[in-house]
Structures are given as structure tokens and as C-alpha cells.
Amino acid sequence: MARKLSEMEAERIKRKNLANWLLSMPALLLLLFAASGPLLIVIFYSFLTPGNYGGIVWEFSGDAWFKVLFSQDIFDDTISLSDAHLSIFWRSVQLSFLTTLICLILGFPTAYFIATRPPKTRNIWLFLITIPFWTNLLIRTFAILELIRNKGVVNNSLISLGIINEPINMLYTDMAIVIGMTYVYLPLMVLPIYAAMERFDFRYVEAGFDLYASRFKVMWRIILPIIKPGVIAGSILVFVPSLGAYVTPRILGGGKNLMIGNLIELQFGQGKNWPLGAALAVTMLLIVLLALIFYMRISQRSEQKDAQ
Amino acid sequence: MLNRLFWKKREFSVTYQFGFATIALICFFALYAPITTLVFYSFNAGNNLMLWEGFSFHWYVEASKNELVQEAAMRSLIIAVCASLISTLVATMAALGTTRTAPFKGQKLIFIMINQPLMVPEIVTAVALLIFFAIIKTFTNYYGLGYLITAHAAFCVPFAYLPIKARLDGMDLSMETAAGDLYATPFVVFRRITLPLLWPGILAGAMLSFVISLDDVIITEFVKTAGQDTLPTYMLGQLRRVITPEINAISSVLLAVSLVVVTIFFLFTRKRY
Numbered sequence: 001m002a003r004k005l006s007e008m009e010a011e012r013i014k015r016k017n018l019a020n021w022l023l024s025m026p027a028l029l030l031l032l033f034a035a036s037g038p039l040l041i042v043i044f045y046s047f048l049t050p051g052n053y054g055g056i057v058w059e060f061s062g063d064a065w066f067k068v069l070f071s072q073d074i075f076d077d078t079i080s081l082s083d084a085h086l087s088i089f090w091r092s093v094q095l096s097f098l099t100t101l102i103c104l105i106l107g108f109p110t111a112y113f114i115a116t117r118p119p120k121t122r123n124i125w126l127f128l129i130t131i132p133f134w135t136n137l138l139i140r141t142f143a144i145l146e147l148i149r150n151k152g153v154v155n156n157s158l159i160s161l162g163i164i165n166e167p168i169n170m171l172y173t174d175m176a177i178v179i180g181m182t183y184v185y186l187p188l189m190v191l192p193i194y195a196a197m198e199r200f201d202f203r204y205v206e207a208g209f210d211l212y213a214s215r216f217k218v219m220w221r222i223i224l225p226i227i228k229p230g231v232i233a234g235s236i237l238v239f240v241p242s243l244g245a246y247v248t249p250r251i252l253g254g255g256k257n258l259m260i261g262n263l264i265e266l267q268f269g270q271g272k273n274w275p276l277g278a279a280l281a282v283t284m285l286l287i288v289l290l291a292l293i294f295y296m297r298i299s300q301r302s303e304q305k306d307a308q
Numbered sequence: 309m310l311n312r313l314f315w316k317k318r319e320f321s322v323t324y325q326f327g328f329a330t331i332a333l334i335c336f337f338a339l340y341a342p343i344t345t346l347v348f349y350s351f352n353a354g355n356n357l358m359l360w361e362g363f364s365f366h367w368y369v370e371a372s373k374n375e376l377v378q379e380a381a382m383r384s385l386i387i388a389v390c391a392s393l394i395s396t397l398v399a400t401m402a403a404l405g406t407t408r409t410a411p412f413k414g415q416k417l418i419f420i421m422i423n424q425p426l427m428v429p430e431i432v433t434a435v436a437l438l439i440f441f442a443i444i445k446t447f448t449n450y451y452g453l454g455y456l457i458t459a460h461a462a463f464c465v466p467f468a469y470l471p472i473k474a475r476l477d478g479m480d481l482s483m484e485t486a487a488g489d490l491y492a493t494p495f496v497v498f499r500r501i502t503l504p505l506l507w508p509g510i511l512a513g514a515m516l517s518f519v520i521s522l523d524d525v526i527i528t529e530f531v532k533t534a535g536q537d538t539l540p541t542y543m544l545g546q547l548r549r550v551i552t553p554e555i556n557a558i559s560s561v562l563l564a565v566s567l568v569v570v571t572i573f574f575l576f577t578r579k580r581y
Contacts, residue, residue, distance in 0.1 A: 017412045023405030024418050027398040027465055031421050034462035038436035039428065045439055106335050109325070113332035116323040125336075127574055132339045134516075134570045136523040138540050139559040142547065143342035146349070146556075153345055186339065205322050219325060244429025246526050251547055261431040268438060268530075278439070281432045288429055 039285070046278035056274050064275035068283055085263070085280075092259040093287075095174060096242035099181040100189075103238045106182070107189030108231065112223075114190070115197035126194065133187035141251050144180045145171065148252075172254030180252040181242050188241070189234040196230025229302050236295045240288050260284050343563065350556035367557040376542060377558065384522055384538040387453065391460035392468070392518040398461075399468035399517075400510055404502075407476040425463040433463065434530035441531060451533050459531050460524060464517035471516065471577060475509025512576050515569045522565065 049059040070082050114125040132140065147153050148170040155167035170176050200223065208218045224231070246261035253259070258266075260280065267277025350368070354361030371377050399422075406418055425433065441455050483505070487497045525540045532541060539558060546555055 013410070016409065020405040020409055020412055021414070024402040027402035027469070028418065028421055030394070030398055030458070030462050031424060031465060034437065034458045035425055035428075035433060036421060038440035039432070041440050041443075042432070042436045106331060109328040109331040110335045112325065113328050128336060129339075130574065131567065131570060132343070134519055135343070135566045136525075136540065136559070136562055138523075138525045138543060139346070139563060140343065142543070142555065142559060143346040145547075146346060147342050183338070183342065186335065190335075202322050209320075209322065215325060240427075240429065244431050246431045247544070261429070264431055264435060265530075268435065274439070277435060281435045284429060285432050288427070292427060 042278045042281055046275055046282050048275050050273045050275050061275070064273070064279040067273075067276050068279050088258050088263050089260060089283075091174070091257075092243055092261075095177055095181070095259065096239050096245075098178050099185065099242045100235050100239045102178070102182045103186050103189040104231065104235060107186055107234060108193055110186075111190045111193035111197055111230075111234075114194050115200070129187050129190050129194075133191070137184055138247055138251075140184050141180050141248050144176075144183055145251055148176060148179065171252065172257065174253070174257055176252040177245075177249050177257060177259070180248040181245055184248060185238045185241060188237040192233040192237060193227065193230040196227045196233075200226060229299050232295060232298055236291055240291055243287060243291075244284060346556055347560045347563065350553055350560045352553050352556075355552050367553040368561075371554045371557045371561075374554070376537070377539070377554075380537045380539045380542040383453070383536065384540075387456050387460055387538060388518050388521040390457045391464050391521040392514050394457070394461040395464035395517045396468045396472075396510060396514040399465050399513055400472055400506070402465075403469055403472040403476055403509075407473055408479070408481055422469050423466050426466050430463075430526045434527045437527060438530045453536065455531050455533075456528060456536065456538075459527050460521040463524070463527065464520050467520050468513035468517040471512040471573075472506065472509040474577075475506055475512075479505055508576050512573050515573045519566050519569050522562070 045056060046064050047060055047062065049057040049061040049063070051057050067082065068085060110129070114122060114129065117125055145152075149155075150167040150169060150171065152171075154170075155164075158164045159167065170179070204222050204226070205218050208222050213221065243259075244261055245259055246265065249257060249259040249262055253262075261284075264277050264280045264284070267273050267280065349360075351363050351365070352360055353364040353366055402418070402422060406415060437455075437459050441459075444455075445451060479502075483501050484497050487501050488494075492500070523540060524538075525544060528538050529541050529544065532538070537545065539562060543555055543558060
């Protein structure tokens with residue numbers, strides 16, 4: 001009898017698992033068709049030969065991957081590191097890093113501020129942070145464009161206040177891209193830090209003060225170490241989309257200040273090199289994956305610490 | 309100075325940190341000033357972007373008379389409605405399959421698959437879809453809106469899934485078990501108990517995916533065939549030309565839509581204290 005019961009239980013679990021899979025299947029098929037599956041095709045494409053008028057020829061070639069890093073001189077066939085690609089990669093990483101840093105410096109105090117409000121007003125502050133998060137990225141970038149252009153509000157008011165005589169040329173520079181990305185991705189930094197802060201127990205801080213810690217020391221030695229997972233989550237959430245940014249550098253960087261996203265797009269026009277574009281896209285994906293793995297490693301380690 | 313307003317100095321405040329309130333308020337100001345300026349200039353009478361020539365609805369009228377804008381708005385709406393319906397439906401099913409159950413084989417894989425659009429940079433997905441749909445187009449000769457709807461539905465899935473899952477996580481199985489004990493069939497239990505309790509989560513998921521689809525630029529820009537502009541890609545195209553406050557007017561309308569939807573969402577999912 002006991003054996004039969006356990007068999008019935010096993011049968012029940014099996015059926016439940018099957019039901020779970022069946023319920024998840026439509027979502028998985030949709031994502032496989034229009035998200036994950038096409039990524040595999042991109043990897044495949046990066047090993048093909050470019051066609052003459054865009055598109056591809058079905059012939060294996062490692063050329064695209066070679067071109068990601070190296071360039072061949074058209075006159076004497078000497079092979080050198082591809083300065084154009086490398087500098088765009090390096091610039092993208094630098095700009096994304098700078099954006100993340102500024103977002104952190106601005107976002108941490110903001111999240112702290114929201115989390116230390118009384119519960120009733122806290123929701124309102126939180127709402128104010130979420131609103132820009134859900135509004136159109138293109139529109140927010142456009143708003144920055146209007147502000148910082150040569151005849152924009154910022155320059156006009158600085159001139160009328162007599163602080164400067166000539167408009168500061170901000171648009172179409174790296175600085176414009178960093179301002180734009182910081183503006184667009186700041187909520188992504190604030191929200192995870194806030195989530196970590198909300199659960200923070202201020203009795204630790206009281207204990208610190210009892211032991212004669214200064215305010216700075218309390219922040220540095222008590223609050224920050226406990227909030228660290230939130231800070232890292234926020235940094236990743238800002239760094240990853242910054243690295244993949246396409247709209248912001250296109251609008252605020254003009255035609256010349258490219259980032260990886262724009263470089264990828266350039267390869268997909270008429271008569272362009274699709275396999276190279278595919279290889280660049282895979283490269284970006286790899287960098288992002290590395291960042292995510294790094295994040296998971298760290299958050300797992302802090303979870304283990306908590307468990308001990 | 310500002311800190312004094314938010315942290316009482318009379319008694320010793322545990323949470324006070326020097327300068328934090330100032331930075332926070334600067335952030336809030338910086339987040340809203342650009343959008344406010346943009347909306348403000350949409351009411352400009354003149355056709356210069358930054359020279360204020362008096363209040364008027366001129367550019368709203370102009371935008372609504374522009375046939376390209378009308379078509380793009382209609383297309384945006386069709387895509388967003390279809391995509392949010394599809395993604396909410398599949399996300400609800402997936403959420404029912406992956407929450408309130410003992411851990412099962414492949415559960416992690418399902419999570420990763422569903423959240424994949426959040427992790428992969430949009431430009432990579434856009435390029436991937438461009439290549440994939442180009443292949444399908446040569447085989448089927450179909451060039452309709454179906455591609456855009458499918459693509460939008462796919463990247464909206466995680467946004468629909470998260471609020472529904474959150475709602476389910478907060479519901480225990482006792483009601484369903486009780487109904488089962490009273491001889492309700494599984495269908496009746498679902499129809500009369502699970503669904504009504506889950507409804508706010510489903511609505512929240514649908515609204516989020518609607519907003520996300522309405523706002524999408526990158527994937528739409530790559531997947532659309534010629535003449536399939538949505539409002540955001542139309543605006544992106546216009547930004548290359550001489551910009552008139554018409555763009556401000558369209559932006560303001562889109563902002564208003566997002567604001568209304570997100571406010572409703574916020575009221576739906578608010579934690580009560």
C-alpha cells in the first residue's frame with residue numbers, strides 16, 4: 001500500500017511538471033521564435049561571406065571575425081590592429097563606465113534619500129523616479145538635445161545671465177552622449193539601490209553611533225557594505241544598456257561620435273558587410289554576458305556570506 | 309540648507325547624511341526639467357524651437373492634420389494593442405506554470421528564456437530579427453505588420469510576466485484547495501477564484517507591455533519594411549531634418565499616454581501601509 005501511495009505521488013508530480021511545461025510553452029515558443037532563436041542565426045551569419053549588395057553568400061569565412069580586430073591595408077596587404085573598431089570599442093566602454101560612475105554618484109544619495117522618507121511620502125518620491133523610467137527613451141533624449149544645443153535653453157540662459165559670451169558647444173560631443181545616457185539611465189541606478197536600502201535595518205547605524213562612529217564612518221563601514229549588492233545591481237543595469245546604446249549616441253553624438261551600437265547598424269545598409277555586423281553584435285553580446293556573469297558571481301558570494 | 313528641511317536638527321537623526329538631500333533634489337529637478345521644457349515649447353506659436361512666441365495649440369493641430377503622423381499613430385496603436393494582448397496571454401500562462409509549484413526540472417531555463425529580452429542589448433536583438441525576418445520574407449513574400457507585432461510581443465513578455473508573477477507569489481493556494489474540497493472542477497476553480505484574484509496583476513502586466521511596445525524605437529527601426537513607420541521611428545526620422553515644435557507636440561501626447569498608464573499601474577500595484 002505504501003509503495004502504491006508513493007507511486008501515485010510520483011505520478012502526480014510528473015503530471016504537474018508536464019502541465020507546468022505546457023503552460024510555459026507558448027511564451028517559450030514566442031521567445032524562441034523572435035528573441036533567442038535569431039541570436040543563434042546571428043552567430044551563424046558571422047561565419048559567412050558578405051554578398052555584393054548586402055546580405056550574404058553561403059560560404060564559410062572567418063573574415064568577419066578577423067575584421068573585428070584587424071584591418072588589412074588595401075595597398076600592401078599589411079595586417080594591423082583595426083584602429084577604427086578598437087577605438088570605438090574602447091570609447092564605448094569608457095563612456096559607459098563614466099555614465100555608470102556619474103549615475104552612481106547621483107543615484108546613491110537619491111535612493112538613500114527616498115528610502116529614509118516616512119512611508120507615506122516615500123511612495124510619492126518613488127513614483128517620481130519611476131515616471132521617467134517608463135517614458136519614451138527617444139523623447140527623453142530629444143529633450144536633452146533641445147536643452148544643450150547651441151541655441152538651447154542652457155546656453156541661452158547662461159548668456160543672458162552674463163556668465164558666458166559665446167555658447168558652449170556641447171551637442172555632438174562625447175560629453176553630450178554622457179549627459180544623455182546619464183539622464184536616460186539614472187532611474188535604473190536608483191531603483192535597485194532603493195530596493196536594497198528599503199530593507200536596511202537602521203539599528204546597525206544606531207549601534208555604530210553608540211560606538212562613536214562619525215557619520216562618514218557609518219556610511220562607509222556599515223551602510224555601504226550592506227547595500228553593496230544593490231549598488232552592483234544598479235551599476236550593471238546602467239552599464240549594460242549604456243554599452244548597447246544606439247539612440248542616444250545617434251541623436252546626441254551626431255554622425256561622427258559613434259558607439260558600438262551605431263557601428264553595428266552601419267554594417268547593415270545596402271552593400272554593407274552583414275557578417276561583420278553580425279560578428280560585432282556577437283562581440284557586444286559577449287561583453288554583456290561577461291558583465292552579467294561577474295554580477296551573478298558577486299551576488300552569489302554575498303548571499304553565501306549572509307547564510308553563514 | 310535643504311537638508312534642514314528634510315532631517316530635523318532638534319533631535320539626533322540616525323538617517324541624516326551630509327548633502328544627500330541636496331543631491332537628491334537636484335536629481336529630481338534634473339529628471340523633470342528637460343521633459344517639462346519639451347512640453348512647454350510644444351505650445352509655442354512660432355516655428356522656432358527655442359524662441360517663445362506666445363501660447364497656441366498650433367503644432368498639435370498641425371501634427372493631427374499630418375497624414376504621416378496619423379498613419380504612424382494608428383500603426384503604433386495596432387501594434388501595441390496586439391503585442392500587449394499576445395504577450396499578456398502567454399505571460400499569464402507561463403506565470404501560472406512557474407509559480408506556486410515545487411521546483412521542477414528546467415524551471416531555471418524557463419526563467420532565463422523569459423527574462424532574456426531584458427539582458428540582451430536591444431540593438432543585438434534588433435540585428436538578429438533583421439537577419440531572421442529577411443530570411444522568412446524571401447520564403448513567404450509576406451511583408452505585413454505581423455513581423456513587428458511578433459517582435460514586440462516577444463520583448464514585452466518579461467514586462468507582462470513580472471507583475472503577474474509578483475501577484476501570484478502573494479496568493480496562497482488555500483482558497484483554491486478549499487474550492488477543490490467543495491467539489492469545484494479545476495476549470496471552475498480557475499474561472500471563479502484564481503482569475504479574479506489574479507486580475508489586477510494581469511491588467512498591470514498588459515499596461516506595462518502596452519507602454520513598452522508603444523515606446524520602442526530600436527527593434528521597430530530595424531524590423532519595419534519601408535513605409536511602416538510607428539510614431540517613435542517617424543520622430544527619429546524627423547530628427548535628422550529641420551526640427552519643428554511638431555515633434556514636441558507628438559512627444560507630449562506620447563508622454564501623456566505613458567504617464568496615465570503608469571499612474572494607473574502604480575495605483576494598482578501599490579503596497580499599502
